[in-house]
Amino acid sequence: MKSWIFLHKQNSWLLPRYVGRAVAYLAGDPQVVRWNGQSLSSGQLAQVYDFTDLDGSQPDVWRYIHEVQDAGKPADATGYR
Numbered sequence: 001m002k003s004w005i006f007l008h009k010q011n012s013w014l015l016p017r018y019v020g021r022a023v024a025y026l027a028g029d030p031q032v033v034r035w036n037g038q039s040l041s042s043g044q045l046a047q048v049y050d051f052t053d054l055d056g057s058q059p060d061v062w063r064y065i066h067e068v069q070d071a072g073k074p075a076d077a078t079g080y081r
Contacts, residue, residue: 015053021046
């Protein structure tokens with residue numbers, strides 16, 4: 001079974017800078033307490049704070065898992081990114 005971070009070939013890796021941007025936005029958010037007690041993903045935070053990965057995409061692993069993996073569709077790196 002493949003790790004969620006490696007979905008289909010190496011061009012699908014979740015880059016550390018994407019996760020770092022999520023952390024930076026949280027650190028700079030004066031209303032960060034709204035996230036207390038929640039598990040967050042970089043994809044979820046990218047939608048809220050409107051940031052992208054280096055290639056301009058907004059990878060969202062949970063959306064991908066629901067729409068592709070859970071539906072039994074073949075893995076597709078472009079669908080993830």
